[in-house]
Amino acid sequence: MFHPLRVREIERLTDDAVAVTFTVPPALRTTFRHTPGQHIALRRTVDGQEIRRTYSICTPATDDPVLRVGIRLVEDGAFSTYALKELTVGDTVDVMAPAGRFTLAPRPGQFVGIVGGSGITPVLSIATTLLAREPHARFCLIRSDRTTASTMFLEEVADLKDRYPERFQLVHVLSREERQTGLPSGRLDQERLHTLLPALLQTDAIDGWYLCGPFGLVQGAERALRALGVPRTHIHEEIFHIDNGAAAPVPAATAPAHSTVTATLDSRSGTWPVHDGESLLEAVLRNRPDAPYACKGGVCGTCRAFLVSGEIRMDRNFALESDEVDAGYVLACQSHPATEQVELDFDR
Ligand code: FES
The missing domain is CATH 3.40.50.80 (Nucleotide-binding domain of ferredoxin-NADP reductase (FNR) module)
Structure with a gap:
């Protein structure tokens, strides 16, 4: 779920990078408390098209943390160009709560x-x-x-x-x-x-x-x-960056002619057909636009879901640790059905 947050400060770090700090209202402090290493997804809509990008939080995790991300300009990057060239203090940006498992809880x-x-x-x-x-x-x-x-x-x-x-x-x-x-x-x-x-x-x-x-x-x-x-x-x-050619998707295995996905999201479930070639995330999004995602490239892990039943084939995975995969988690944006029925739980 996205929350509109106001930009409090924009600091230029280098010629092509800024740090953007958001104001977190008191009612959302718990929502935006992060574990060090996590990222947030930012959303912007241009001409009816939604653009989502994830950016890592650079500030330490404290009792009253500052929500600050580092953004580097990416060539032709729709969000980073906007962040560096148009975004100003006082603007509002849609921000998702911190997520990600690239974390380290302090320990000796x-x-x-x-x-x-x-x-x-x-x-x-x-x-x-x-x-x-x-x-x-x-x-x-x-x-x-x-x-x-x-x-x-x-x-x-x-x-x-x-x-x-x-x-x-x-x-x-x-x-x-x-x-x-x-x-x-x-x-x-x-x-x-x-x-x-x-x-x-x-x-x-x-x-x-x-x-x-x-x-x-x-x-x-x-x-x-x-x-x-x-x-x-x-x-x-x-x-952070991956060329499309960097890791070739797994070749398509024999996929069932017709398949359905059942998905639970915020305690509500539904079952929908999966069209030829589309990912499970796309099938779910057609019916539940609130399904979580950011990169759609297998990198950020925002679309992580638990595979309750059925089998899937994942194109690529740069987000889940091997123990998460072993425990039954998948990236919905990279998953295609390998059985006629697949059930995902986004709440687990
Ligand atoms: S949306 Fe980023 S890994 Fe699926």
């Missing part, structure tokens, strides 16, 4: 973030909350940006260094700029991480790895970690 231990570009946004919230709330936690941030000028939240990260010199470690790699600190420039890819990580950390002593950014970086980091023997359960991922 040693954690690492590997981020690229705007992937810093949720990890900044994670690291800031963790270090403030848990005196026995340490965080190492390995970030990759094109240049210093294009780096989002430079000051906030520098502030963490000043505040927690013993417990916060920063490695900043710039792909298009030489650094004076001795760190070579260049991309943070699988090969480089495979060499860098063991030199920097005792990889088997890390309690959680948080990878966030473009598909290529996250995939490279995951492969490097797996090659270093890091268990899959210690790796958490959030992908």
Whole structure:
């Protein structure tokens, strides 16, 4: 469900990125309380067309949190262009309550973030909350940006260094700029991480790895970690940008000629036909426009639902952890029926 929130502040972070802060009225404070690492979906309607995008919350989770997101301009991005060029203080934007499972509830231990570009946004919230709330936690941030000028939240990260010199470690790699600190420039890819990580950390002593950014970086980091023997359960991922060609959808298996989806949403259920080729989300949306979604690309996880019965085929999944898939959760936007009847529960 979307709530209209007023824009309280817009701060320019770089030439192509802003931080937008929303005013949360007292009646919605509980709704908008977030766990560090979560995102919110924003909605805008242009010429009758709805545009939805998810953006990660960059602020720490406190008792009275500030709802602030980082938005970077994406080429031809319908929402980011609007956010950077048109949005002004006092405007109202439809905002969905925080969601997402790329989270870290503060606990003692040693954690690492590997981020690229705007992937810093949720990890900044994670690291800031963790270090403030848990005196026995340490965080190492390995970030990759094109240049210093294009780096989002430079000051906030520098502030963490000043505040927690013993417990916060920063490695900043710039792909298009030489650094004076001795760190070579260049991309943070699988090969480089495979060499860098063991030199920097005792990889088997890390309690959680948080990878966030473009598909290529996250995939490279995951492969490097797996090659270093890091268990899959210690790796958490959030992908920000994905080219359509980056991960080919699973080829269509034999689909039933006619199928129906039964969906429960806000305690109300209905059964509807699924048209040829459409996703379960599309079938549900035709009848229940309040069904949750944002990216429709298998990335944000907003459309997560529990598969009560039947079988489905998922095109791609960059949002659900393997334990969620094992527990029976699916992404409705990527799911197609593999049996004549499929039942989803969006409330679980
Ligand atoms: S709507 Fe984003 S994963 Fe389905």
